[in-house]
Amino acid sequence: MVSVPWHSRVRHYEAELRSCRAAVASVDFGDYHPLKPITVLDSRSRRGGRKGSTSSSSSSSSSVAPDPLSSLLEGTDPLSLFAAAAEAAELGRRRREREEEVGLDFEPWAAKRGEILARFTTTEKLSINLFMGSDKSKASSPSSAVSEKVRTRLEELDDLEEGSQREMMNLSQQDYVNRIEDLNQSLKEAWSSDQKVKALKIVIQCSKLLSDTSVIQFYPSKFVLITDILDTFGQLVYDRIWSMCSDPHSLPDTFSAEDVNDTAKETCLNWFFKIASIRELIPRLYVEAAILKCNRFLNNSGIQETVPRLTAMVRGIGDPLVAVYARAYLCRVGMEVTPHLKDSLNKNFFDLLASFRQIHGDAVQNQLVLQRVEVPVYLTLYSPAIHWILQCVAYRASDDYITCAEIWVEFTCRHFTKREVNTVLADIIKHMTPDRAFEDAYTELHSVMMKILTYFHNFSVLFSMEKFLPFLDMFQKDSVRVEVCKSIMEVFIKHQQESTRDPVILNALLHVCKTMHDSVNALTVEDEKRSVSLLINGFIRMVSFGRDFEQQLSFCVEARATFCNLEPVIIQLIHTVNQLAIETRRVMGGSHSRKTAAFVRACAAYCFITIPSISNIFSRLHLYLLSGKVALANQCLSQADAFMKAAVSVLPEVPRTIVVEGKQRSSESFLLEFISSFLSTLLVVPDHPEQGVLYLVRGLLNMVQDYTWEDSSDAKVRVYISALPLLAAMSQESYLYTILNVDSNETLYGGDPKFVAEISRLCETLIGQVLDHLKTLGREEVMHRQGSLAFSLFSCLLAHADLRNNKLNQLAVNLWNLSHKNGQCDTRISVRTLEHIKSQAQHSELSHLSDMLLRLSLQSRA
Amino acid sequence: MSAVLDLKLKRANKVYHEGEVLAGVVVITGKEAIQHQGISLTMEGFVNLQLSSKSVGVFEAFYNSVKPIQLINSNIEVAKPGKVPGGKTEIPFEFPLQVKGNKVLYETYHGVFVNIQYTLRCDMRRPLLAKDLSKTCEFMLHCQPQKSKVQPSPVDFIITPETLQNVRERSVLPKFLIRGHLDATNCVITQPLTGELVVESSEVAIKSIELQLVRVETCGCAEGYARDATEIQNIQIAEGDVSHGLPIPIYMVFPRLFTCATLETTNFKVEFEVNVVIVFHDDHLITENFPLKLCRV
Numbered sequence A: 001m002v003s004v005p006w007h008s009r010v011r012h013y014e015a016e017l018r019s020c021r022a023a024v025a026s027v028d029f030g031d032y033h034p035l036k037p038i039t040v041l042d043s044r045s046r047r048g049g050r051k052g053s054t055s056s057s058s059s060s061s062s063s064v065a066p067d068p069l070s071s072l073l074e075g076t077d078p079l080s081l082f083a084a085a086a087e088a089a090e091l092g093r094r095r096r097e098r099e100e101e102v103g104l105d106f107e108p109w110a111a112k113r114g115e116i117l118a119r120f121t122t123t124e125k126l127s128i129n130l131f132m133g134s135d136k137s138k139a140s141s142p143s144s145a146v147s148e149k150v151r152t153r154l155e156e157l158d159d160l161e162e163g164s165q166r167e168m169m170n171l172s173q174q175d176y177v178n179r180i181e182d183l184n185q186s187l188k189e190a191w192s193s194d195q196k197v198k199a200l201k202i203v204i205q206c207s208k209l210l211s212d213t214s215v216i217q218f219y220p221s222k223f224v225l226i227t228d229i230l231d232t233f234g235q236l237v238y239d240r241i242w243s244m245c246s247d248p249h250s251l252p253d254t255f256s257a258e259d260v261n262d263t264a265k266e267t268c269l270n271w272f273f274k275i276a277s278i279r280e281l282i283p284r285l286y287v288e289a290a291i292l293k294c295n296r297f298l299n300n301s302g303i304q305e306t307v308p309r310l311t312a313m314v315r316g317i318g319d320p321l322v323a324v325y326a327r328a329y330l331c332r333v334g335m336e337v338t339p340h341l342k343d344s345l346n347k348n349f350f351d352l353l354a355s356f357r358q359i360h361g362d363a364v365q366n367q368l369v370l371q372r373v374e375v376p377v378y379l380t381l382y383s384p385a386i387h388w389i390l391q392c393v394a395y396r397a398s399d400d401y402i403t404c405a406e407i408w409v410e411f412t413c414r415h416f417t418k419r420e421v422n423t424v425l426a427d428i429i430k431h432m433t434p435d436r437a438f439e440d441a442y443t444e445l446h447s448v449m450m451k452i453l454t455y456f457h458n459f460s461v462l463f464s465m466e467k468f469l470p471f472l473d474m475f476q477k478d479s480v481r482v483e484v485c486k487s488i489m490e491v492f493i494k495h496q497q498e499s500t501r502d503p504v505i506l507n508a509l510l511h512v513c514k515t516m517h518d519s520v521n522a523l524t525v526e527d528e529k530r531s532v533s534l535l536i537n538g539f540i541r542m543v544s545f546g547r548d549f550e551q552q553l554s555f556c557v558e559a560r561a562t563f564c565n566l567e568p569v570i571i572q573l574i575h576t577v578n579q580l581a582i583e584t585r586r587v588m589g590g591s592h593s594r595k596t597a598a599f600v601r602a603c604a605a606y607c608f609i610t611i612p613s614i615s616n617i618f619s620r621l622h623l624y625l626l627s628g629k630v631a632l633a634n635q636c637l638s639q640a641d642a643f644m645k646a647a648v649s650v651l652p653e654v655p656r657t658i659v660v661e662g663k664q665r666s667s668e669s670f671l672l673e674f675i676s677s678f679l680s681t682l683l684v685v686p687d688h689p690e691q692g693v694l695y696l697v698r699g700l701l702n703m704v705q706d707y708t709w710e711d712s713s714d715a716k717v718r719v720y721i722s723a724l725p726l727l728a729a730m731s732q733e734s735y736l737y738t739i740l741n742v743d744s745n746e747t748l749y750g751g752d753p754k755f756v757a758e759i760s761r762l763c764e765t766l767i768g769q770v771l772d773h774l775k776t777l778g779r780e781e782v783m784h785r786q787g788s789l790a791f792s793l794f795s796c797l798l799a800h801a802d803l804r805n806n807k808l809n810q811l812a813v814n815l816w817n818l819s820h821k822n823g824q825c826d827t828r829i830s831v832r833t834l835e836h837i838k839s840q841a842q843h844s845e846l847s848h849l850s851d852m853l854l855r856l857s858l859q860s861r862a
Numbered sequence B: 001m002s003a004v005l006d007l008k009l010k011r012a013n014k015v016y017h018e019g020e021v022l023a024g025v026v027v028i029t030g031k032e033a034i035q036h037q038g039i040s041l042t043m044e045g046f047v048n049l050q051l052s053s054k055s056v057g058v059f060e061a062f063y064n065s066v067k068p069i070q071l072i073n074s075n076i077e078v079a080k081p082g083k084v085p086g087g088k089t090e091i092p093f094e095f096p097l098q099v100k101g102n103k104v105l106y107e108t109y110h111g112v113f114v115n116i117q118y119t120l121r122c123d124m125r126r127p128l129l130a131k132d133l134s135k136t137c138e139f140m141l142h143c144q145p146q147k148s149k150v151q152p153s154p155v156d157f158i159i160t161p162e163t164l165q166n167v168r169e170r171s172v173l174p175k176f177l178i179r180g181h182l183d184a185t186n187c188v189i190t191q192p193l194t195g196e197l198v199v200e201s202s203e204v205a206i207k208s209i210e211l212q213l214v215r216v217e218t219c220g221c222a223e224g225y226a227r228d229a230t231e232i233q234n235i236q237i238a239e240g241d242v243s244h245g246l247p248i249p250i251y252m253v254f255p256r257l258f259t260c261a262t263l264e265t266t267n268f269k270v271e272f273e274v275n276v277v278i279v280f281h282d283d284h285l286i287t288e289n290f291p292l293k294l295c296r297v
Helices: A013-020 A043-050 A067-074 A078-097 A109-121 A124-130 A141-159 A173-192 A196-209 A216-244 A263-277 A281-291 A294-297 A303-318 A320-337 A344-360 A363-370 A373-380 A381-396 A398-415 A418-432 A432-438 A442-454 A457-464 A468-472 A478-496 A503-518 A526-542 A549-562 A567-585 A594-613 A617-633 A635-655 A670-680 A695-706 A715-730 A745-749 A753-778 A780-800 A805-823 A827-841 A848-855 B056-060
Strands: A039-041 A060-061 A657-660 A665-666 B003-010 B021-030 B033-037 B039-049 B069-079 B082-084 B085-097 B115-126 B133-141 B155-159 B176-182 B186-188 B193-202 B206-221 B224-241 B247-253 B268-280 B284-297
Touching: A013 A344, A109 A381, A124 A398, A173 A216, A173 A381, A196 A216, A216 A263, A216 A281, A216 A320, A216 A363, A216 A381, A263 A294, A263 A363, A281 A294, A281 A320, A281 B224, A294 A303, A294 A320, A294 B069, A303 A344, A303 B224, A303 B247, A303 B284, A320 A344, A320 A381, A344 A363, A344 A373, A344 A381, A344 B247, A363 A373, A381 A617, A398 A418, A398 A442, A418 A432, A418 A442, A418 A457, A418 A695, A432 A442, A442 A468, A442 A478, A457 A468, A457 A503, A468 A478, A468 A503, A478 A503, A503 A526, A503 A549, A526 A567, A549 A567, A567 A594, A567 A617, A567 B247, A567 B268, A594 A617, A594 A635, A635 A780, A665 B133, A670 A695, A670 A715, A670 B021, A695 A715, A695 A753, A715 A753, A715 A780, A745 B021, A753 A780, A780 A805, A780 A827, A805 A848, B003 B039, B003 B115, B003 B133, B021 B039, B021 B115, B069 B085, B069 B115, B082 B193, B155 B268, B155 B284, B193 B206, B193 B268, B206 B247, B224 B247, B224 B268
Parallel strands: B186 B284
Antiparallel strands: A039 A060, A657 A665, B003 B021, B021 B085, B033 B082, B039 B069, B039 B115, B115 B133, B155 B176, B176 B193, B193 B247, B206 B224, B206 B268, B268 B284
């Protein structure tokens, strides 16, 4: 082994830096620079598109180059097209199966009746002011006008019946109900005694009461009571005509108009003619609706034609409350006979919407003022009718329900607040939960979710919706659930502007992320893992507890436990914790208190115990190094030492080949890169007091020596060469860089000659190793490697060795010659090197280089 | 009550056309056998013209009332004199509805000044000391359907203060714009009058919108004539201040008996009109008149 004593060149880092600093050159707009956005000059197409334009024909536009991947995916892919077609066919089949009659699943009117009566008769105002007791003298003056009106109406009714002149004023609710029941009875009596005209008159007079909106709070109940009478009437007429057809034998339930005899038809027609001539709109409408069913006797399409006509007729009712109840009645009788006639039901609903502005009209407002009814109270009067109409519209629409809900939710999101959206969600849950209906509607439910996410970017609002998480729980098929979670996270990452510590958001999103994480298993493809990890990382990055660092750390502890299967997430967590430690350092201005020192040590401990769980060896190495640096920056010397030691001890495990982006590649370049980085860190790592001098450097070099490098590789020697600059830097009196509040070897040894000698010995050994290796490369086929290595060592010596030393000087010259011997050198580099030496030689302390320069000759290629 | 005579027509709606046969039964019910001197049926049709009180002055000098115009009068024998056994006896009959000469059978119509009525009477002549029995029933006559196709001639209308006639002071009128259309003014009598009406705007609240069906009856002769318009029925199509801009359906069924195909003869005329009546909240009302031509197809 050749032995050359080492002498490091003395460096003046600052002066060198000044002389090396490149002049700043600004880039003009027109100049080329790789980092400038792509500029597309698109003058040709512009010219074509703007024929006749007088402006200059060429213009430039900045555009992002099209992504070939996304353009491939334009349009719907064939698989989902098939799926959609199959779904549509299934839907059609189910629809055809639907029955023509209302089933038991339809909440009947009878069930609502009592509810409405109970709700709209117990109103205080009504019971006290209008129908209290029978004491006439107590009727107060403002309400007496109203009572008067009611009285006259009811007296009118009385007139229809002989000898039953009862005082109708100041009826209690119960009296009112009884009175209507009396009328119902007298209707039946009139009918049974063949006084058909009287019966009709009773019904007309009763229906007229519905055009009267005095005592407006009572209107819904009045509607209930009076429609009872209408129902009775409708049934009587129907039964009568039906009985006329029962000779010789009674009609089947599914009879058609052809089965009805002429007499019955004539009677029926007569009823319709009579009703058609009722003067007032509201009684005419109600009474015709009451006998709607009788259309069956006349012709088979009568009902289908009548319902739309009556629906349109309601438009003539100016009072919106009266109109909405008329619609409710129409829907009710319509549902009884033709539940499948959805068009009219829908029409009723849309007309109802159109007439809503009437509520703000003078007519209604004046009335409310007069009756001293507040608008909110007034609006509640609509609810039974609207509820009923909607129930009819929604009936047997469950296949369509979710499609509608999908639209509704967008409307709600756009125009209302979270409260209303929450209501819609609650309704969706209510509809989709029975029979696990949600299983067939994942696409729609997902779309609902997307719509909510489109309009609600504030996640604290989103998660404060009571029904949001229960809604999320409806996605029970794993694949769908994960997709939905991904959607949520994508929106979060895209729109969350500020980091958050909101416990609601954190809890919910942890849940969401956990769902994604838990979906990962042995069969999951890498791509999927990567995308899930990316999303979870995005979440972790947005979590910040501000100055509450400990909370942040415990969040990371929790997250590590939750996301243990996803390596990129674990890596992110380590970065987060390191960042946390650095942040702590920044806050403390570089000097820790006892408490913060303990905290950063905890951070280091977190990293130290987390890193080994990572399987990717280079990730592990880099994290050890990074965490070591962070520990060092935080003055955690023993921790830093442990990290470095761990890194060194992991080195032998690095395999010769690793998989990079699915391909087997030699790990050598990665390893060299890491070692270089590691070496540069070692400059500031102080030696452990209990270990020998340059303990880590030696350790590293030993590892490098023992590592099984590839046979035909110079990597080991290259490491040796790259260690020389470190050793040279270590032997300087003041180091190139240091860490605040950390004493490096510079201070520990203070340029102790023994220390310097130790370094020199090490260098000597290394150079010896390199030279030995160079000797083995004498053969023709590896000559280029010899040249290149020799040149590397030459460059290293030139930069870091004190070339005033003859031996070193001679070695350098020999290396130059060796590298040029085979003509393997790049002449341009050689020339530039010579120029560099020439410029260096002008510095007084490097004047010896000019002598050396004379000995370095450029060899023309043989 | 020993014997009851009844007359039943086969057709439930009792509607017949010229040339058809009225079929039915004479029903005789009695506890004991009934002796009679023949049972006969008489078919009669008359136009009764009456003069309205306001025009009566002109005619008073000449007539108290216009003589009825006989359209048909025919007689058939159902049973020769004899005996009807006790219990219920039904005697079926067929009576052709045919006019002699070139008389025209007008449609049944019940009006105020013009009445066109057809009856079928059954008489049972009885021997001395027993009252003759008689039973009359009305039947409807519908004229033969019109052969040519009906041109509906729809009409669009716009009602604004400017379109009104008979206004004394146009300047005090509130502003309003009512638009609409009738699907037909040549109407088929068995089908409803239809159309739409939109209150586009109105300064004053609307109280009611109504369709008034009016008959215009003209009675006359060489000496002069009387023309009277009276209401047949009034159908409310809107109550209260309706939504502006929302079309309200116009829909009215032509009542039976009180309407007939528009009729014009040398002696009298029966015509129909419809008024669209808009009543404002202050009880002011505006009317738009549309003459109708009713026909049967």
